Amino acid sequence: MDNVAVLGPGGVGGLLGALLARSGAMVTCVAGPSTVAVLDEQGIRVESGEFGDFTVPVRAVERLADPVDVVLVAVKATQLDEALDRLPADVVGSALVVPLLNGVEHVDLLRPRYPDATVVPATVRVESTRIAPGVVHHGSPFLAVELAEDGGTSAAVRRFGADLEKAGVAVKVSDDAATVMWSKLTFLTALALLTTSAQQTAGEVREHRRDDLVAMVGEIAAVAQAQGATVEADDVVAFFDGIPAGMRSSMQRDAEADNRLELDAIGGAVVRAAGRHGIPVPVTDHYVDELRNRYRS
Ligand SMILES: NC(=O)c1ccc[n+]([C@@H]2O[C@H](COP(=O)([O-])OP(=O)(O)OC[C@H]3O[C@@H](n4cnc5c(N)ncnc54)[C@H](OP(=O)(O)O)[C@@H]3O)[C@@H](O)[C@H]2O)c1
Known part of the structure; x- marks a missing residue:
């Protein structure tokens, strides 16, 4: 499975990171110091009618230092600028960068910032809340991710889509980003x-x-x-x-x-x-x- 970094282990990032880690992916959460301390000690705790209640250990760092295959960006739009300082472009390298923020303009912001990476337009449908650092309540009976591929990115996008499916996420891959x-x-x-x-x-x-x-x-x-x-x-x-x-x-x-x-x-x-x-x-x-x-x- 892919080696995945999650910037912003909150409602969306914490849930996806925990599900991926539970199904065998190597997951590194990138967060502020106090949340890193909690994750190091307790891992991520998920409460979910759909996926059950479980706790899973994850790696946690304040700044990404080792290469990964996929970076999930799951901070809020209002936090994005500051949070991206934790993801140096030379470390992200040619990874797949999958932003799950609501809105559309972040895709064009991320592409020049990570010029060697593949930034994948994507959406997530879920209702999930970070109720405390490292603790996520997933309230919706669904969790669906849609990923947009183009000709050159299909293989990596489909591989990550398969990882998400293995973790229990409903995945759709589309060739129509707009x-x-x-x-x-x-x-x-x-x-x-x-x-x-x-x-x-x-x-x-x-x-x-x-x-x-x-x-x-x-x-x-x-x-x-x-x-x-x-x-x-x-x-x-x-x-x-x-x-x-x-x-x-x-x-x-x-x-x-x-x-x-x-x-x-x-x-x-x-x-x-x-x-x-x-x-x-x-x-x-x-x-x-x-x-x-x-x-x-
Ligand atoms: N939640 C949903 O159900 C849902 C559904 C669809 C789409 N979305 C979209 O997904 C995006 C994320 O939303 P969310 O609800 O998951 O937000 P959230 O629960 O508030 O999680 C944001 C995470 O980002 C972390 N963070 C904030 N500033 C940071 C920084 N400077 N460096 C590193 N980490 C930082 C927070 O850390 P701490 O834990 O330390 O505070 C938190 O873990 C938003 O664009 C939202 O609109 C959310």
């Missing part, structure tokens, strides 16, 4: 902006803010299409209508906890792409402005 990234962003932006602004669940906003939901999804789907993605607004609204009524977004949880919001990486990225294509996105714009004025981002 659709991988923008189909997730279209749904997620609507979920995040509406639930955070209203401080309501997905079920409540699809009832009480139906017009804004439909309008916003329509705006973002138009931007996604201009970006070359195959995204249909009606399909995204139908998907939104099918998610559990009690679902909340991580942006909403960040707002409640007074954490910085990933507003710029999610809504901000949509507004910037819309501007580049000359597509009006008044509803999305309104929500981004309102949240920027209300919360730290």
Whole structure:
């Protein structure tokens, strides 16, 4: 199996790192000093209805010093710049770099920073929370990763996909990066902006803010299409209508906890792409402005 580094062993990174380590991969978590101390002593603890409750030992370092096959980047967008100092480009070398952040712009940020690496556009669908350093609660009955390959990267991407599958993760490999990234962003932006602004669940906003939901999804789907993605607004609204009524977004949880919001990486990225294509996105714009004025981002 691949030798994997995980930058940011939190809700997403801690869960994937623990599952990979449990299935036999060599996993090195890259984190701040206090979390490194906890991981060294206790490993990662996972509580999951889907995968069971388990603890697994992992290596932990403050800065990557030895080459690996794959680097998972799983910090929040607001933490990315600072965290990348822990991943020197000469050590990352020609590894596969798989960012699992929400948003789209980080791919273009990582590529020049790691010029010899293969940066793989990817998304993760899960609800997973770091409840303490090294302790992850996985609440969703699903964990799915989608990876985008191109002709030259297929073998390494498929090998890592097989590692993830062996670890229990549902994996899809696609040759259409724009659709991988923008189909997730279209749904997620609507979920995040509406639930955070209203401080309501997905079920409540699809009832009480139906017009804004439909309008916003329509705006973002138009931007996604201009970006070359195959995204249909009606399909995204139908998907939104099918998610559990009690679902909340991580942006909403960040707002409640007074954490910085990933507003710029999610809504901000949509507004910037819309501007580049000359597509009006008044509803999305309104929500981004309102949240920027209300919360730290
Ligand atoms: N959680 C989900 O269910 C979910 C689902 C889909 C997508 N996502 C996306 O995945 C990304 C990660 O989210 P998350 O929920 O996993 O975040 P998280 O639970 O807050 O985890 C972030 C991790 O990054 C670490 N970190 C922060 N600053 C760091 C630094 N400077 N150097 C090294 N490590 C640092 C934190 O360390 P400490 O543990 O020491 O604080 C934490 O372990 C986000 O873009 C999010 O939108 C999340």
